[in-house]
Amino acid sequence: MLMVSAMCALGFAGCENMNTLRQDMANQPKQNPLSPSTVFADGRSERPIVDNTVAHGSIQEDVLFVPKDSNAFPLPLTKELLERGQQRYTIFCTPCHGLQGDGMGMVAMRGMKHPPSYHQDRLRNVPVGYLYDVVTNGFGAMYGYSSQIPPRDRWAIIAYVRALQLSRNAPVSELPADLQEKLKAGGAAK
Amino acid sequence: MLVLARSPYITNQRVTRNQPVQFSHKHHVGDDGIDCRYCHTSVETSAYAGIPPTRTCMNCHSVLFNNVGYLEIVRDSYRTDESIHWVRVHRLADYVFFNHSIHVNKGIGCSTCHGPVNQMPLVYQVAPLNMGWCLDCHRNPQANLRPKDQIFNMDWKAPANQEEVGRQLATEYKLRTTAELTSCSTCHR
Numbered sequence: 416m417l418m419v420s421a422m423c424a425l426g427f428a429g430c431e432n433m434n435t436l437r438q439d440m441a442n443q444p445k446q447n448p449l450s451p452s453t454v455f456a457d458g459r460s461e462r463p464i465v466d467n468t469v470a471h472g473s474i475q476e477d478v479l480f481v482p483k484d485s486n487a488f489p490l491p492l493t494k495e496l497l498e499r500g501q502q503r504y505t506i507f508c509t510p511c512h513g514l515q516g517d518g519m520g521m522v523a524m525r526g527m528k529h530p531p532s533y534h535q536d537r538l539r540n541v542p543v544g545y546l547y548d549v550v551t552n553g554f555g556a557m558y559g560y561s562s563q564i565p566p567r568d569r570w571a572i573i574a575y576v577r578a579l580q581l582s583r584n585a586p587v588s589e590l591p592a593d594l595q596e597k598l599k600a601g602g603a604a605k
Numbered sequence: 606m607l608v609l610a611r612s613p614y615i616t617n618q619r620v621t622r623n624q625p626v627q628f629s630h631k632h633h634v635g636d637d638g639i640d641c642r643y644c645h646t647s648v649e650t651s652a653y654a655g656i657p658p659t660r661t662c663m664n665c666h667s668v669l670f671n672n673v674g675y676l677e678i679v680r681d682s683y684r685t686d687e688s689i690h691w692v693r694v695h696r697l698a699d700y701v702f703f704n705h706s707i708h709v710n711k712g713i714g715c716s717t718c719h720g721p722v723n724q725m726p727l728v729y730q731v732a733p734l735n736m737g738w739c740l741d742c743h744r745n746p747q748a749n750l751r752p753k754d755q756i757f758n759m760d761w762k763a764p765a766n767q768e769e770v771g772r773q774l775a776t777e778y779k780l781r782t783t784a785e786l787t788s789c790s791t792c793h794r
Contacts, residue, residue: 441698448653451690459688506640510665521637527668558664563646 479566486542500575503568516579528556534583546573621727622692635723652704659683711778712750716759723759743786747771
């Protein structure tokens, strides 16, 4: 009796482990994302993009593809875009470039090549199209991030990188009046 | 019998799986501070969080540890365009339509279900992942709701006034009623 109830329990709750013995709705003969497949020769259910095809809807983002030598920022600059950029920068860029953009990220400290600091004249003066090209296609030891970061987010990141650059290169005369007061008084700007 | 059916032995909790590469979340998340979304890029926008392609590994490992033997499987996968056969740790029955994006966008953090992944050298399943466990939260989501900026924080702990905060967040996130959250067709279609 005990044996039977134990087997029942295994049969009902542990059917995952017994899927060779019985087929039920918990193990449907269907493809889940990234599951292996016997249908295709390479064993993948996820199919790579067919050569010379354009993904549905991708053409709508054409406006975001700014040439490498152009300095035309394709999106309206808003606080939301900068905040999104800060968040995405923290996820994807800080491992190497560091929170401040000085190339002192944790992964760089581990031995990855230190990327150049954003806070130098060469990178302050490059057009935004150049930055977009680097995020998309990579540069030097950095691989392209086109598969990890969608185009709109790449621009949000670029906007934030520009903000980072400004944070270390803004003349005091351009600060809001109250911050200038604070600076003169010797207090830390908030 | 019911006790056995709900035991970790049956639900596969706390079982580490042998993976083709001994990838450590503890090292990458805990030590290096890499965000979950760096690799699991689709977690905010789709049902599946996504397993990263080999190329994501190579973002760093083309340079770092690029001559060690235990990463040869990764380099080989990148060279030959053959997938690495990672072993699945969290599996729901095929009749459950779980969606990651709705959970992380409505205040449920990764560690609520996946546990302290940043402390796991090899990932194991923490929660039972059975229907009773899902319903516990769907009946009372307030107990687990977090502010938006804490979703991916692996070390988040509920504050002392979680009940109050949770209620506020439930309103802010426009959570559906308990009846809707526990309706059969919310998860089974």
